[in-house]
Amino acid sequence: MNGIISLASITYKEGIRNRALFGIFIMALLAFALTVILTSLFMRDIVRVAASLSLTTIAFSGLLMVIFIGTNLVAKDIDKRTIYMVISRPISRAEYIVGKFLGLCLLIIVSIMFLGIVSSIPVLIAGQTYHNPQSIFSWGIYFTALVFIALKLMLIAGVIIFWSSITSTSFISLILTISVYIIGSTNEVVKGFLDMKMEGVTISPLTSAIIKFVYYIFPNLSAFDLKVQAANGLSVSVGYIAWTLAYWLIYTAIIVSAGALVMERREFP
Amino acid sequence: MPLIEMDSLSKVFTKDFTKKKVCALNSLTLEVLEGEVFGFLGPNGAGKSTTIKLLLHLIRPTSGRLSIDGKAANDKNVRRMIGYLPENPYFYDHLSAKELLWFGGKSCDLNHDSILQRTDTLLQMFDLTDAENRPLRSYSKGMVQRAGLALALIHDPKILILDEPMSGLDPMGRKKVFDLILRLKEEGKTVFFSSHILHDIERLCDRAAILINGSLVRSIHVKKDLPSGKTLEEVFFEEVSRSGGLRE
Numbered sequence: 001m002n003g004i005i006s007l008a009s010i011t012y013k014e015g016i017r018n019r020a021l022f023g024i025f026i027m028a029l030l031a032f033a034l035t036v037i038l039t040s041l042f043m044r045d046i047v048r049v050a051a052s053l054s055l056t057t058i059a060f061s062g063l064l065m066v067i068f069i070g071t072n073l074v075a076k077d078i079d080k081r082t083i084y085m086v087i088s089r090p091i092s093r094a095e096y097i098v099g100k101f102l103g104l105c106l107l108i109i110v111s112i113m114f115l116g117i118v119s120s121i122p123v124l125i126a127g128q129t130y131h132n133p134q135s136i137f138s139w140g141i142y143f144t145a146l147v148f149i150a151l152k153l154m155l156i157a158g159v160i161i162f163w164s165s166i167t168s169t170s171f172i173s174l175i176l177t178i179s180v181y182i183i184g185s186t187n188e189v190v191k192g193f194l195d196m197k198m199e200g201v202t203i204s205p206l207t208s209a210i211i212k213f214v215y216y217i218f219p220n221l222s223a224f225d226l227k228v229q230a231a232n233g234l235s236v237s238v239g240y241i242a243w244t245l246a247y248w249l250i251y252t253a254i255i256v257s258a259g260a261l262v263m264e265r266r267e268f269p
Numbered sequence: 270m271p272l273i274e275m276d277s278l279s280k281v282f283t284k285d286f287t288k289k290k291v292c293a294l295n296s297l298t299l300e301v302l303e304g305e306v307f308g309f310l311g312p313n314g315a316g317k318s319t320t321i322k323l324l325l326h327l328i329r330p331t332s333g334r335l336s337i338d339g340k341a342a343n344d345k346n347v348r349r350m351i352g353y354l355p356e357n358p359y360f361y362d363h364l365s366a367k368e369l370l371w372f373g374g375k376s377c378d379l380n381h382d383s384i385l386q387r388t389d390t391l392l393q394m395f396d397l398t399d400a401e402n403r404p405l406r407s408y409s410k411g412m413v414q415r416a417g418l419a420l421a422l423i424h425d426p427k428i429l430i431l432d433e434p435m436s437g438l439d440p441m442g443r444k445k446v447f448d449l450i451l452r453l454k455e456e457g458k459t460v461f462f463s464s465h466i467l468h469d470i471e472r473l474c475d476r477a478a479i480l481i482n483g484s485l486v487r488s489i490h491v492k493k494d495l496p497s498g499k500t501l502e503e504v505f506f507e508e509v510s511r512s513g514g515l516r517e
Contacts, residue, residue: 003376006372010364013368081355081359085360086376088351268327
């Protein structure tokens, strides 16, 4: 266990000092500043616009962070042979994968907490400047949406770690992860079309089977998107939160375990 | 008592696209005794680093048996008793030497106080105290090598496996590594190291093995078995020319 903890710790430290992260944070801070300016252009629902823009900024910055830092985590270790330093200690290959994943998760949690706190500033400014007593904005749902963004990013981190265990080329890992992200963000919509059974539209059994296969194999990332609920103050049921958390836990555990299994078979000549 | 035992150890690599097989190590049988300094000699591509990677389970043998202190090399707990310095070590850019040693100690289950105490001692021993909080990417090659040695020693291992520990070091750096190996020997540690600097191996080692084209061609007691008037260097060149030089 100490092996995993120590590896997660240095992965986090290495990640938090990465210059790419500073660039992404600066971009996010500028976007928050822009949110304050942009909201002044709207006549009503200003808090809604501010919340929506802030959450979008966090989701996008987090995605950039996970992809740029995550895809290099394992690939760089293998390319530069830093992995020799880790595997030559009492750390198994599977523990290496788990340690790297947990380090990346810690980086995601800290970064989302930081961005989440900063993002509340434009929302507060919008709320104070254009006070609307009828506003139904809820901080509880806003922070739930932030937690769900963090969960989504951790799931993507699991996907990156899985691909990194298969290929040592960070570019291939990047392309595969982006593909999973695009499919994962749209598969629910596509499955929705399939389930609608519109009149006059026939879908071949093969296409239907492929869509169902993709829906169940790829992660359903849109389930973690609570931006609309947060911006409009719509409540999120406890059942939905519980099911989504269970889905996240099971999917992430499976994908990280699969990565660990693949890594156990690898050699580092 | 042998601490490291290799019995008919072979490693064949298969190239990714051509599927061509390359035999990097051919039926190596070797024993390293507890408390001895063992030198591993051979030209580039002889299989020295392959053997070391097999010892550390970075790669798996194609055939043969390998045990360390009576346990299979694939048992991760075996690596608790090993300190390893890779050839041209490369560490995480943004970590400091202190953080690197914390990782080394923690991953080997050392407690907080022991890690702090060993870190101070080792950083002093390798003249890294002034640079202990600087990121490793700002270190010179010699400093990285010394940080690597400190990492190999942080958990006070029984066995030291050093792959070209003197490569790229200036004379002062070489002297430090030389003195360190002598000190480790006095402490009763087992040191297994590869080097191209034959003079150093002759002065430091109890025994040495010469590996050419993946095969063991000679194993000698450096202090006893060297033919009279001959240096290890001369014996090495004789063996290389007898084996017909290096294969491509």
